[in-house]
Each structure stands twice: as structure tokens, then as C-alpha cells.
Amino acid sequence: MDLLKRLQTMDIGGKPVRNAQDAQLLAEWRQSGVKFAASSARLENVYYAAFSKLLHCIVPYGDELVLQEGGAYAGCWLESTGTINAEVLSRFLPSVSESTFRLFARFQRADGLMPYKVTGAGPAYRQIQLVTPLARSVWNHYRFHNAGVSFLEEMYGAMSRFDEWLARYRNTRGTGCVEAFCAFDTGHDLSPRFWHVPDTPHLSDARLFSPESPVLPFLAPDLTANAYAQRIYLARIAEELGHSSASDWLEKASQSRQSLFSYCYDEADGMFYDLDRSGCMVRIQSDVLLRVLACEVGDRAFFDAALKRYLLNTSKFFSKYPLTSIAMDDPRFDPSSSHNSWAGPVNFLTLLRTAHAFEHHGRVVELTWLMYPIMSAMARMTRFPQTLNAWTGEEGYTDTYSPAILCVLDFVERMSGIMPTPEGLLWCTGLVPYPMDHGEEVAEETGYSRMVDGALLELVNTRHGCALWRDGELLLRFPYGTRAILNRRGELIGITGMLASDVEGSVQWSGREYPLRIKGNETQRLEGGSFVTVLDIGLVTPAYR
Numbered sequence: 001m002d003l004l005k006r007l008q009t010m011d012i013g014g015k016p017v018r019n020a021q022d023a024q025l026l027a028e029w030r031q032s033g034v035k036f037a038a039s040s041a042r043l044e045n046v047y048y049a050a051f052s053k054l055l056h057c058i059v060p061y062g063d064e065l066v067l068q069e070g071g072a073y074a075g076c077w078l079e080s081t082g083t084i085n086a087e088v089l090s091r092f093l094p095s096v097s098e099s100t101f102r103l104f105a106r107f108q109r110a111d112g113l114m115p116y117k118v119t120g121a122g123p124a125y126r127q128i129q130l131v132t133p134l135a136r137s138v139w140n141h142y143r144f145h146n147a148g149v150s151f152l153e154e155m156y157g158a159m160s161r162f163d164e165w166l167a168r169y170r171n172t173r174g175t176g177c178v179e180a181f182c183a184f185d186t187g188h189d190l191s192p193r194f195w196h197v198p199d200t201p202h203l204s205d206a207r208l209f210s211p212e213s214p215v216l217p218f219l220a221p222d223l224t225a226n227a228y229a230q231r232i233y234l235a236r237i238a239e240e241l242g243h244s245s246a247s248d249w250l251e252k253a254s255q256s257r258q259s260l261f262s263y264c265y266d267e268a269d270g271m272f273y274d275l276d277r278s279g280c281m282v283r284i285q286s287d288v289l290l291r292v293l294a295c296e297v298g299d300r301a302f303f304d305a306a307l308k309r310y311l312l313n314t315s316k317f318f319s320k321y322p323l324t325s326i327a328m329d330d331p332r333f334d335p336s337s338s339h340n341s342w343a344g345p346v347n348f349l350t351l352l353r354t355a356h357a358f359e360h361h362g363r364v365v366e367l368t369w370l371m372y373p374i375m376s377a378m379a380r381m382t383r384f385p386q387t388l389n390a391w392t393g394e395e396g397y398t399d400t401y402s403p404a405i406l407c408v409l410d411f412v413e414r415m416s417g418i419m420p421t422p423e424g425l426l427w428c429t430g431l432v433p434y435p436m437d438h439g440e441e442v443a444e445e446t447g448y449s450r451m452v453d454g455a456l457l458e459l460v461n462t463r464h465g466c467a468l469w470r471d472g473e474l475l476l477r478f479p480y481g482t483r484a485i486l487n488r489r490g491e492l493i494g495i496t497g498m499l500a501s502d503v504e505g506s507v508q509w510s511g512r513e514y515p516l517r518i519k520g521n522e523t524q525r526l527e528g529g530s531f532v533t534v535l536d537i538g539l540v541t542p543a544y545r
């Protein structure tokens with residue numbers, strides 16, 4: 001039986017279902033139409049194990065089902081579960097994502113502080129713990145699903161009040177930066193960034209820092225970049241809701257960006273650092289850089305420079321299994337992945353946050369260079385951990401961790417599946433995972449399906465070519481190593497090159513055949529019966545020192 005037929009006959013309902021809650025979630029998953037098949041059982045088995053474990057990470061909270069972090073973490077954390085995790089989950093189980101977002105508005109304190117986590121014991125407010133901007137995740141969910149004005153209004157009001165809280169209590173030095181009062185404010189457990197700084201705020205009060213510390217408060221680049229991105233997206237939400245405050249948010253965002261570069265950026269190093277209270281930079285090269293870039297700070301040239309110097313540098317963050325949490329050439333780098341550590345090992349939260357930073361600047365080929373080795377490691381996974389060993393890809397601390405689970409689902413869809421975007425497009429990507437480990441194939445051929453506005457799309461990828469069906473009718477053929485860009489009606493918009501080498505072949509769509517030659521990171525738009533280049537930015541190649 002060929003891969004398409006196996007995809008069509010596959011029944012994900014045969015996967016373990018423990019109770020009525022699982023049955024409810026399975027029904028919603030089926031509405032998405034998402035299935036994955038592979039010629040090799042390795043990755044396919046991991047994929048459906050991830051789906052099964054995902055159900056373990058969804059729990060009732062009141063009358064709703066919400067996502068929790070999983071593993072050693074029984075609860076929803078704003079830095080992860082309530083933002084990037086829920087944003088990715090929105091493509092598969094949107095009802096769970098929406099109820100998870102609402103938790104943080106529901107339990108907002110009267111003074112505007114959002115809880116940093118919500119557990120079975122209730123909300124907790126000890127620290128702020130911010131990374132991915134909540135407003136971006138909310139906005140993308142809203143656009144994916146037309147989630148409704150009431151949802152957007154509720155979240156907009158809560159996020160606006162939280163912005164006011166941060167400006168009131170986390171700008172004690174008057175710089176316009178958002179200040180870190182402790183290690184847990186950024187979720188950087190055990191990072192050398194916060195050596196000799198308390199893990200928690202003074203007296204467990206998020207408004208206070210230790211008066212006994214010689215260095216606090218830090219002007220924190222990742223927290224400041226978070227405020228910048230929040231304000232950019234709050235402006236978009238305000239405009240969508242018809243509020244007059246959009247321009248005010250953009251002005252505030254500009255102020256945040258200016259403060260970020262004035263106080264936290266070292267131009268000679270091309271790196272963002274905390275600035276302690278004596279004016280000294282805390283020179284730890286860490287994933288703070290990626291966090292800032294994922295908040296859409298800087299133009300493409302700025303991002304490319306960071307790629308070459310740091311993210312794709314094998315003496316910095318581009319480990320055999322990338323990306324490390326601090327630079328490998330820092331003497332404080334600790335590769336141990338056996339515990340909750342941001343002192344060196346690869347963290348799945350980093351991987352889940354990475355894609356947006358790359359795709360925002362069109363660096364889709366370079367992103368695959370990170371994904372290939374990680375997918376080889378994924379094909380061996382049995383526990384879905386928080387961390388990976390940067391040298392071997394072996395599983396590290398904890399298990400059933402939702403960022404790792406969602407990273408499997410995300411990477412499969414991003415590389416070999418049908419991925420909807422908030423802009424109303426569909427990315428049908430014609431790649432299969434490359435055999436990076438000892439030449440062992442991860443999957444030579446893949447199949448993927450997704451329901452889009454009532455139509456079932458099915459994609460089959462082989463290294464000889466890719467084909468897409470819509471409701472059982474062949475819709476499109478396109479070369480391996482490219483990404484077909486369609487609108488939600490199934491009309492072909494363009495093609496993007498996804499390999500480091502040129503791809504040459506033809507595209508068959510709507511009864512016609514179109515010749516194609518395309519470079520990596522080049523996007524060609526179908527106009528007037530031929531493909532026309534609209535983006536051609538070349539490649540940023542890896543560095544070694």
C-alpha cells in the first residue's frame with residue numbers, strides 16, 4: 001500500500017484514549033484533519049507517541065481544558081505554556097489554547113500583575129517570568145481561527161494593564177528598560193547569567209529586588225525586547241478593535257527599542273547583555289540573543305550578522321545538536337543535560353521559540369540546518385524531555401514535557417507538512433528529514449494531511465518530487481526541496497527554495513506545467529503564467545570560530 005493510501009486509511013482513534021476527556025480532544029484533533037505517515041516507522045511512532053503524551057499534558061481547570069507544562073512542572077507557566085506552547089498548539093487543538101490564554105487574564109491581580117504560573121493550587125505571582133510575547137501568541141491565535149472580538153478585547157485589556165504594571169514596578173532606574181530582579185524572572189534556572197543573584201525576588205514580592213545585592217536590578221535585554229514586541233502587537237490588536245491607542249503603543253514600542261539598544265547592546269560584540277546597577281555589562285553570551293531576535297528586534301541585516309557570528313557558529317551556539325543555552329566557548333558552559341539547566345544544554349523551549357526568529361527574516365533554509373539534527377534526535381526519543389545533550393542528542397531531564405512534544409508536532413509540520421499561517425496562507429513544504437546520524441534514515445518518504453475550511457489536503461513527499469491532493473483530486477505537483485505557498489482556497493501563490501543548492505524542475509498546477517529554477521531562500525510568485533522572483537536573499541553559511 002502506498003503512502004497516500006496508508007495516510008488515508010490511518011485511524012488516529014486507535015491511539016490510546018483513557019477517558020471522556022481524551023475522546024473530546026481526539027474529536028477536536030480529527031476536525032483538524034492532521035495525520036502523519038512515514039515510510040519508516042521510527043519518526044511516525046515518535047509522532048503518535050507525542051500525540052498520546054500531549055493528552056497527558058491537558059488537564060481540566062474549572063469547566064475548561066488547559067495545557068500544562070508537563071514533566072516535572074505541574075501547571076501553566078506564562079513564559080512557555082501560556083505563550084509559545086499554546087501558540088503552536090493552536091494549530092491542532094485551538095480550544096485548549098484559547099482557554100490557556102484566558103487563564104492569565106482571568107487571574108490577573110487587581111494591580112495589573114499577571115500570574116507567572118497557574119497550578120492546581122491557584123495562581124502564583126512571585127516573579128514575572130516573561131519570554132515569548134503573549135500579545136503575539138494571542139494575535140496569531142485570533143487570526144488563525146477568527147477567535148472573536150470578545151476574546152481579543154478580554155486579552156487586550158489584561159495585557160494593557162500588565163504593561164502598566166511593568167512600567168510602574170520594573171523601571172526603577174528610569175531607563176525605560178524592563179528590569180530583572182532575580183533568575184526566575186526570565187526562567188534562566190542555573191544560568192551563569194544569574195550567578196550570585198537570588199533565584200526569586202525579595203520577600204517573594206515581584207515588586208522588590210534584594211537590597212543586599214551589589215548588582216541588582218539588571219536592565220534585562222530579553223525582558224525589554226518582550227515589552228517592545230508586546231507593544232507592537234498591542235498596536236495591531238488595538239487597530240483591529242477600533243481603538244485609538246494604536247499610535248500610542250507604537251510610540252511606546254519605539255521607546256522600548258531605543259532603551260534596549262542604548263543600555264543592553266554591545267556594538268563591538270554584536271550581543272545583548274544585562275546591565276547591572278553599577279553600569280557593568282554581564283558578559284554572558286546566552287540564548288538571550290535568540291530571545292531578543294524572536295521578538296522581531298532588528299532588520300534582516302542585523303539578524304544575518306547574528307546568525308553568522310553566533311547562532312550558526314560552531315564555537316558559539318551551533319552545536320552538533322543545536323542550539324545551546326550559552327556559548328560553548330564560554331568557560332562557564334556546562335553541557336550536562338541531566339537537570340533543569342540553562343547553563344549549556346539544548347532546551348526544547350529554545351527550539352520551539354526559534355522558528356519565528358528565522359522565518360521573520362526569510363531564513364527558512366538556515367532553519368532546516370537546525371531542524372535536521374534535532375529531528376534525527378527526535379526519532380530516537382522515548383521520554384520527551386526538557387533538555388538534550390548538545391553533543392549526542394541524548395534525552396536529558398524529565399519526561400512528558402509539552403514543549404518537546406509540541407516541538408515534534410511543529411517540526412514535522414514545518415518540514416514535511418501543511419502548515420497554516422496567521423496571514424491566511426498554507427505552507428506545503430517538500431522536504432523529508434535528512435539522515436544526520438550514522439546515515440540512518442529518519443523517513444525517506446512522508447505523508448501529511450490537514451483539513452482547511454472544509455477541504456481535506458493531503459501531501460506526499462519523496463526525494464523525487466512532491467504531490468498535493470485536495471478532496472481526493474490531484475491539485476499540485478512540485479519539486480522536492482521547495483515549499484509551495486497556497487491560499488486557503490487551494491490556489492497556488494508561489495514557491496520558496498528550501499535547499500542550500502538550486503532546485504530545478506517543474507510545477508504542475510491547474511492543468512498547466514511551469515518550469516522552475518529556484519535558489520535557497522528565494523521566493524518566486526506565480527504571475528501571468530510564469531514565476532517571478534520577489535525575494536532573493538542568498539544564504540548565511542555556518543562559521544567555525
